[in-house]
Amino acid sequence: MSGPGERLDQFMGRANAAYYAGRDPFADFITAPEISQIFGELLGAWTAVVWQLLGSPDPFVLVEAGPGRGTLMADALRLLRRVAPACHAAARIHLIETSPRLRARQQRALHGATAVPPCWHDTIASLPDGPMILLANEFLDALPIRQFVKRAEGWNERFVHDGRFHEYPACLPPAHPAVSRVADAGDVLEICQPAVAFMQAVVARLQHQRGAALLIDYGYDAPLCGDSLQALRDGRPADPLRDPGTADLTAHVDFRTLAQVASTVDVWGSVTQGYFLSALGLEARAEQLARAAPAQADEIRTAAARLAAPGHMGRLFRVLGLSVGLGGDMPGFAGRRDGNATGNERI
Numbered sequence: 001m002s003g004p005g006e007r008l009d010q011f012m013g014r015a016n017a018a019y020y021a022g023r024d025p026f027a028d029f030i031t032a033p034e035i036s037q038i039f040g041e042l043l044g045a046w047t048a049v050v051w052q053l054l055g056s057p058d059p060f061v062l063v064e065a066g067p068g069r070g071t072l073m074a075d076a077l078r079l080l081r082r083v084a085p086a087c088h089a090a091a092r093i094h095l096i097e098t099s100p101r102l103r104a105r106q107q108r109a110l111h112g113a114t115a116v117p118p119c120w121h122d123t124i125a126s127l128p129d130g131p132m133i134l135l136a137n138e139f140l141d142a143l144p145i146r147q148f149v150k151r152a153e154g155w156n157e158r159f160v161h162d163g164r165f166h167e168y169p170a171c172l173p174p175a176h177p178a179v180s181r182v183a184d185a186g187d188v189l190e191i192c193q194p195a196v197a198f199m200q201a202v203v204a205r206l207q208h209q210r211g212a213a214l215l216i217d218y219g220y221d222a223p224l225c226g227d228s229l230q231a232l233r234d235g236r237p238a239d240p241l242r243d244p245g246t247a248d249l250t251a252h253v254d255f256r257t258l259a260q261v262a263s264t265v266d267v268w269g270s271v272t273q274g275y276f277l278s279a280l281g282l283e284a285r286a287e288q289l290a291r292a293a294p295a296q297a298d299e300i301r302t303a304a305a306r307l308a309a310p311g312h313m314g315r316l317f318r319v320l321g322l323s324v325g326l327g328g329d330m331p332g333f334a335g336r337r338d339g340n341a342t343g344n345e346r347i
């Protein structure tokens with residue numbers, strides 16, 4: 001080998017940039033908003049309650065990070081228009097999305113959804129001032145990770161060259177919360193610096209302008225080690241190191257570390273997605289839709305179960321809330337603030 005190759009996060013960032021620029025990712029995987037309209041509707045209802053708890057600011061910045069096809073925001077806005085028209089009228093939609101292909105899909109999905117057209121941003125830094133409510137569903141899992149392997153002589157970092165991992169001696173970033181975890185020889189520690197940076201930016205924004213954020217993704221809320229890098233190509237698991245740009249690369253989200261990073265604001269959860277959606281009324285909304293469309297009743301109930309059942313997305317996905325200036329408990333968490341989730345809600 002002529003050189004060390006690319007650090008894993010560099011490889012992952014390059015591969016995913018090429019993948020999202022040249023392919024329709026939804027040919028390879030399906031997200032919660034695409035499974036059922038109930039998901040976006042419940043997040044719309046959550047937005048309305050949080051907006052009221054913030055004092056009903058008019059206008060306010062309603063942000064989605066990684067909006068996919070725009071389905072979640074479209075469903076949320078449809079719900080807001082129907083049951084919370086004042087919140088709908090006050091919302092100014094801003095979408096954090098770098099892919100021109102996906103921006104075009106989102107623009108079509110949201111055409112006419114609000115009186116003021118949405119605006120797009122590459123990062124959170126360019127959002128306008130004002131109270132903010134931010135939604136991020138399956139956004140953090142695609143951010144590039146670094147992997148460190150504990151060896152008898154110390155820590156090595158993984159690099160990628162010719163479709164294989166290679167290890168080189170390395171020092172862990174000393175300020176990262178995960179570094180304090182005790183690791184045995186052979187353990188793999190994953191660090192997602194872009195996720196930490198995103199969380200720090202959200203926290204800084206909330207501290208100066210108040211608001212709330214909701215982060216939903218698959219991951220863990222425990223001091224775990226392990227290799228969670230995975231790839232989907234044509235809807236099937238694939239080797240993440242082969243043919244970069246042809247598969248979606250993701251890794252499990254470390255909610256424990258993100259909560260620690262956000263400790264200067266109010267932190268809610270994390271809790272499982274099943275717990276969160278059930279607390280917002282998933283079952284009641286599914287039955288309402290089933291009664292209104294008897295021919296699709298089984299399909300509606302099956303989709304709801306897929307979102308919340310422990311054997312599906314209900315336990316694998318977790319939800320973390322952040323807030324500043326909220327005049328009450330954040331909906332969906334039943335008062336579980338500052339990481340006070342119960343043991344049976346943890347992986």
